[in-house]
Amino acid sequence: MDIYQVAIRPLLFNLVKADPEWLHQQTIRSFNWLSQTGSYPTASWLNRRLQKSLCLYDSRLEQNLFGLNFPNPVGLAAGFDKDGVAANIWPSLGFGFAELGTVTFHPQPGNPRPRLFRLPLDKAALNRMGFNNSGAAAMAARLAGEKHHFRSIPIGINLGKSKITPLEAAAQDYFDSFRLLKDLGDYFVVNVSSPNTPGLRSLQDATMLSAILELLQSENNSQKPIFVKIAPDLSWEAIADIITLAKTYQLAGIIATNTTISRDGLKTQVIEPTGKSPQSEAGGISGEPLRSRSTEVIRFIWQQTQGQIPIIGVGGVFSPEDAWEKIIAGASLIQVYTGWIYEGPVIVRRILTGLLSYLEESGLNSISEAVGLEVKTKA
Numbered sequence: 001m002d003i004y005q006v007a008i009r010p011l012l013f014n015l016v017k018a019d020p021e022w023l024h025q026q027t028i029r030s031f032n033w034l035s036q037t038g039s040y041p042t043a044s045w046l047n048r049r050l051q052k053s054l055c056l057y058d059s060r061l062e063q064n065l066f067g068l069n070f071p072n073p074v075g076l077a078a079g080f081d082k083d084g085v086a087a088n089i090w091p092s093l094g095f096g097f098a099e100l101g102t103v104t105f106h107p108q109p110g111n112p113r114p115r116l117f118r119l120p121l122d123k124a125a126l127n128r129m130g131f132n133n134s135g136a137a138a139m140a141a142r143l144a145g146e147k148h149h150f151r152s153i154p155i156g157i158n159l160g161k162s163k164i165t166p167l168e169a170a171a172q173d174y175f176d177s178f179r180l181l182k183d184l185g186d187y188f189v190v191n192v193s194s195p196n197t198p199g200l201r202s203l204q205d206a207t208m209l210s211a212i213l214e215l216l217q218s219e220n221n222s223q224k225p226i227f228v229k230i231a232p233d234l235s236w237e238a239i240a241d242i243i244t245l246a247k248t249y250q251l252a253g254i255i256a257t258n259t260t261i262s263r264d265g266l267k268t269q270v271i272e273p274t275g276k277s278p279q280s281e282a283g284g285i286s287g288e289p290l291r292s293r294s295t296e297v298i299r300f301i302w303q304q305t306q307g308q309i310p311i312i313g314v315g316g317v318f319s320p321e322d323a324w325e326k327i328i329a330g331a332s333l334i335q336v337y338t339g340w341i342y343e344g345p346v347i348v349r350r351i352l353t354g355l356l357s358y359l360e361e362s363g364l365n366s367i368s369e370a371v372g373l374e375v376k377t378k379a
Helices: 003-015 020-036 041-054 136-149 167-181 200-204 206-219 236-248 288-305 320-329 338-343 347-362 373-378
Strands: 063-065 068-070 074-076 097-103 116-119 124-127 155-159 187-191 226-230 253-256 284-287 311-314 333-336
Touching: 020 041, 020 116, 041 347, 074 347, 097 136, 097 187, 124 288, 124 338, 136 167, 155 167, 167 187, 167 200, 167 206, 187 206, 200 206, 206 226, 206 236, 226 236, 236 253, 236 288, 253 288, 284 288, 284 338, 288 311, 288 320, 288 373, 311 320, 320 333, 320 347, 320 373, 333 338, 333 347, 338 347
Parallel strands: 074 097, 074 333, 097 155, 155 187, 187 226, 226 253, 253 311, 311 333
Antiparallel strands: 063 068, 116 124, 124 284
């Protein structure tokens, strides 16, 4: 019996009706405690229990991509651990990698509250957090003191533009963050696709994005893998332009996709805390409403690149079927966030178990053989 589904989630979501952001902060605080106190008997015992319950190790799930070893293809998406305060705990929760951030060069409080809402009828979330974080320097100081603890899985760092930085100075802003953090992350992500920082999505324009990528690569002496994270709402032409830039600047890959500004097909009529409809609330939608579109984008990138550019697929992953769909469409790795909130921590092990079943049914020996399988079969 899944106690999270049966008892914990109904209690928090329906009876207590805990504020999503408050609940997120309490969760991060608990994980931070576990990260910091792993040598204490109680914390060590809890970590062992988590690993026994939530981790699954199988060589068929392992991959070596852009010079990094991934024990499994399921990662934590950016946005959950914004300041990297729980970096040590993600391996114990079964993840094959984790992405910290989004972090900006300047510390910033984010947008006014309330700014995070559940849409249970749609198994979705609406957020307009606005890159609230303590800044790149604070993250660098924290990770520098903990680096040796959490390298059992790759750790990515998602970089965003500070709200106070003008768009014309965006490249320097990303550069300043990267310079502080470049030795502390295993890979980096240029986030130009959040809908919650004014004008940010305009940085997906080829000219503006190329300025950012050129400056970052000029500082990238260690050849750290750099990704760009794109919006699901881009046209195919705009995505094709980004693919060209990814090749030009030798990016490690593309993350598809961020949240959507589309409100099509939502069942939720009113967001309870505000009394307004989702259509009248600013922010990005994540979760099930994003699933199909993010998979379409993954498929398009795979087809356009003939599988030559690695893709991290994110958006609406709740089950093994969702993960498999994205992998056979072309994603080498997948990430979860909203699905993790709705399904609970056991989701990672459940997805991995399901992926192994899919491999067996397909007669495949490794997850890497499944990447792009759908497109290869139709070719």
